[in-house]
Amino acid sequence: MARKTSLSGFPEWLPEERLVELHVLDVLRETFELHGFSSIETRAVETVGHLLRKGEIDKEVYAVSRLQEDEDAGSPKGEDQLALHFDLTVPFARYVVENSGYLTFPFRRYQMQKVWRGERPQEGRAREFTQADIDVVGDGTLPFRYDVELALVMIDALSRLPIPPFTLRINNRKLAEGFYRGIGLTDADGVLRNIDKLEKIGPEKVAEALREELGATAEQAAAALELASIRTDDTSFVEQVRALGVTDELLDEGLAELAEVVGEASRRAPGKVVADLSIARGLDYYTGTVYETVLVGHEHLGSICSGGRYESLASTGKKTYPGVGLSVGVTRLVTRMLSQGMAVPSRKVPTSVLVSLVDEESWSQAQDVAGQLRARGVSCEVSATAAKFGKQIKYAERRGIPFVWFTTRGEDGALAHEVKDIRSGEQVPADPAAWAPPAEDLRPVVRAVAAVGA
Amino acid sequence: MARKTSLSGFPEWLPEERLVELHVLDVLRETFELHGFSSIETRAVETVGHLLRKGEIDKEVYAVSRLQEDEDAGSPKGEDQLALHFDLTVPFARYVVENSGYLTFPFRRYQMQKVWRGERPQEGRAREFTQADIDVVGDGTLPFRYDVELALVMIDALSRLPIPPFTLRINNRKLAEGFYRGIGLTDADGVLRNIDKLEKIGPEKVAEALREELGATAEQAAAALELASIRTDDTSFVEQVRALGVTDELLDEGLAELAEVVGEASRRAPGKVVADLSIARGLDYYTGTVYETVLVGHEHLGSICSGGRYESLASTGKKTYPGVGLSVGVTRLVTRMLSQGMAVPSRKVPTSVLVSLVDEESWSQAQDVAGQLRARGVSCEVSATAAKFGKQIKYAERRGIPFVWFTTRGEDGALAHEVKDIRSGEQVPADPAAWAPPAEDLRPVVRAVAAVGA
Structure with missing residues (x-):
């Protein structure tokens, strides 16, 4: 984007860019509601x-x-x-505990709000940004099946957006932790923290760190890296892990869980998921399934949608609330959509029709026409002054309004209405009580733009 | 509301309360877009x-x-x-100046965001609250007609909400300032600041303050109070002001402007507007028309929608951007709607249908049914476990889901589908590729509740 905002890390959109963001938010909301998620907001x-x-x-x-x-x-x-707040999970945990007496569990909610982090701004990372989260939270227990369902909900939502193909990469903390334990590495968090750097620093440096920081042997480091190299778009990862010859109860549990998620998701949404055993999700407090999502061809942007299962999202003295959820990085995604021109709105403004003025006295009558059109869902503006028609048409052109309405009074005193499509120049008689624009001109529509060379 | 939030002044809604707020925001957005206003957001x-x-x-x-x-x-x-930010006007002024090269003037925008003020929380006043603003801003000039139009847009929007009747009270700063000047009171801001307290402290105290603080004579104070007592639902206020015998050019201008707004608005929206010459809008920087809005029977709540005309919303070295706008206090309004039970959603969750499980193996098949229903816009959830049907129905009941879907496999292996309305108990055969709930059960609908005794 050529345009710079005045405060680094705090993006602001022009109205036509905001239409793209609004479209993303509308699609996410609609999909989440179709899957039975309730909207909430928490304080900032x-x-x-x-x-x-x-x-x-x-x-x-x-x-x-x-x-x-x-x-x-x-x-x-x-x-x-x-x-x-720096995310929507931590506030949600508090909300659940405070309102547990008023909620029905398992509680399904979506939440789309701004969050703030004082990090150094860079591509894909802002200081103020919007997240769109879905979570299901249980009271005491939460069936594992939700780990499959939440992946499917998010695949459904992302598939409705005008974005390139995406891949949901899935792993399981139990699998990783069990494997490390099985080879004699007990500091699972330490290993995960280093594996997390794999894409950035490469396998040699990770192996070195595992040996030096965690005291791993060369064989242990090699085995951990071998696990992290496994990537399959079906459940064949199970065999590949088994072939490494490590046995551990937690590893078995993790393999079974990941196989259930990847098996079901790849069957229902072919080509959208991979089991990727390098996914660690850094310092986040997940305890089982972990998800992240990349846009194909934009892997360096980082994950646009991440999440996982936590055995204890929140707890009070007596109670524990396990949950599973995913969070879309809306601002990261929209910033990329805009900078790459992935999607454009069909016009800049909601207005479909400019009702022109033939003279200053006709303003109120023009409002009547506009009111009739609006009653049928047609967005209108009325000219503020009775400039020459050419000037009023020019105004519509500048604003990107496709139609201009003309009302004139004949010699017999009767009103005559005409509407002009200023793109084609075609002008036809029209009845304000019945006319409507073609469906595609009713409101701005955001469409995907085919990638150059794709 | 019985429920207390954990941080005073930072309201948070339960999912069913949030449905009322979402409805208000959706209606405002839809109406603003029907009138050609573009959405923007500014950083917090x-x-x-x-x-x-x-x-x-x-x-x-x-x-x-x-x-x-x-x-x-x-x-x-x-x-x-x-x-x-403590309102959306000040950020909008900066946005207009920063992006003036990318905007088309007059620029029409709506903006619905949270704002924050560290004031002492009380009924109708929160520390974090949502405002919904519309403004039209010109480059250099802005026709007066927009002062009429913006009032009409807001009347249209508020009329679509499930709230009691409301009155838009309109005044004009030029009228007031011209009148004060005409009777020899030159500190118009000082007079306005005191007139603003009229409802709170009464006319005697205001008169006293005018005499003591501003050195007004008893006659001047009486005349200022007489002006403030004028209230008409048509343009007859003009005669009443004239009858006070004050002449001033600015007064004439203000009278003509207010007559245009009130005349046109009362003709197009009878019963919704009054000329109220006591409206001052405190320290806000309006220069002509001022608006505020009260719910009839809830006047003590204060204004739920206020605004006005400013000759210079923003300016740079060379340029001035005049504007006119109104701001809905969404949180104030929704808090009152909830505490008085003015509107209720038809159900608590978006979900229309719970697809039940006959056994654990049927989960994937149940997802197929849900997918077919969602493809036609029907919100569904699938049971997470194959508990007894009675327990699954109970879950739907607790969540407020109106329908439960049953799929069973006959002896011939064919699937049989039935759907039960758990409110009436009626259960009928249904085709997942064709069935839809009655229109009123498709999604939660927020309806006005008739006031007790009304």
Whole structure:
């Protein structure tokens, strides 16, 4: 994009760009609702104590305090200080605990809101961005089947967007942890943290780190890397893992779970999923299935939709709420859609018809015409001044409005209505109580643009 | 509402409450788009310098800074410090200036976002709340006619909501200022600031303040109060003002403008507008028309939709952008709708049909049924486990899902489908490729509840 925003990391869209973002949000909302997810929103602020409860020091948090206040008094400090949320999972966990008496479990919700992270802005990473999350949360238990279902819901949603093909990469923490344990590496988090860097630094450097940081032998490091190299679009990964000759109960459990997700998802959505045993999802607190999603040909953008299963999204003294969910990085996705021209709106404005003025006195009568058209869902504007028709048509052209309406009074006093398609120049008589534009001109439509060379 | 949120001033809705808020936002968006307004969003943060540029010290601002940073270094301080926006007008002014080269003027936009003010929370006043704004902004000039149009757009939008009757109260700053000047009171802002307190402290106290603070004579104070007492639902206020015998050019201009707005709006939307010459809109920077809106019977809630004309929404060295706009206090309105039970959703969840499982193996086949129903816009969930049918029906009941789908395999291996309306108990054979619920059960619908005693 040529246009620069005035504050780095805080993208703002022009109206025609916003139409692309709105389309993405509308499609996601519609799909999530078709799958029975309820909308909620949480407040933008949490206490610092809650935000950092999982020790997530890697997220740069924005603190909030009242400006006109004395620095030393008033606003709570420390744990009770308020800060902007950096994702929608942590606030959702609090919401579930606070409102558990009012919710029906398993609770299915979607949530589309802005989040903030004070990180260094770069391509695909903003300081203010929109996420669209779905989660299912159980009270005490949550059937594993939801791990399959949530993948299918997200595949359904992403398939409806005007974007290139995508791949949902799926792995399982139990599988990885069980395997590492089976080969004698007990610091599973440490191994995962290093495996996570595979795409960035390559296998040699990862092996080196495993040996030096975690005291792995050359054989252990090689085995961990061999596991991470397995990638299949069906359940054949099971055999490949078995062929490595490692046995462990947790490994068996993880293999069975991943086979269920990948088997069912690849059957129902062929070509959309792979079992990718290198997926680690960094420091996130998942305990089983993990997902991430790349756009084919845009792998370097990073994941546009990630998530996983957590045995304990939230817990109070007595209760535990396990969950599984996925989060779409809407701003990351839309930024790429715009910069690559993947999708364009059919016009810049909602307006389908400009009702022109023949003279200054006809404004109210023009509003009547507009009111009749709007009653049938046709978006209209009325000219603010009775400039020459040519000037009014020019205004419509500049705005990207496809039709201009003309009303004139004949010598017998009767009103005559005509409507002009300013793209073709065709002008025909029209009845304000019955006329409508062709369906494709009723509102702006966002369409995929075929990639050059594709 | 019985339920308390954990942070005072930061309301969060339950899913069924959120449906009411979503309905309000959807109706506003649809109406604004029918009138040709484009959606934009601006970032949540502005610099303190920009936020306070009009000297608005009455708005309590929340400052934002990175938590992990040294207190004395890093984050910009003073004018460049970041803070959360307290309305959508100030950010919009910056957006217009920054993007003027990419916009077509007059620029029509709507904007629905959260804003934050660190004020003491009370009924009708939250610290985080949603506003829905429409504005039209011109490049250099903006025809007065938009002052009429914007009132009509908002009347159209509010009339589509499940709320009690409302009154748009309209006044004009030129009228007031011209009148005060005509009687020899030159500090128009000072007079307006006191008139603004009329409803709160009564005419005697206002008169006293006018005399003591502004040095008004008893006659001047009485005349100012007499002006403020004028309230008509047509243009007859013009005669009443004339009868006070004050002459001033600016007064004439204001009278003509207000007569145009009220005359046209009362003709097109009878009973929805009054000329109310007590409306001052506090310290806001309007220069002509001012609007506020009350729900009949809920006047003490304060205005649910306010705005006005500003001769210079924004300006750069060379250019001035005049505008006129109105802002709906969505959170204030929705809070009242919920606390008074003005509107309720027809059900709590988007789901219309629960597809039940006859046994654990039938999950994938049940997903096929759900997929067929979704393809026709019917929201479905599939049971996660093959519990007894009675238990699956109970789950649907608890969630508020109206229909349960049953698929069984006959002895000949053929699948038989039936669907049960669990409210009536009626169960009938159904074809997953053709069946749809009655239109009123397709999705949750938010309906107005008639007021008790109304």
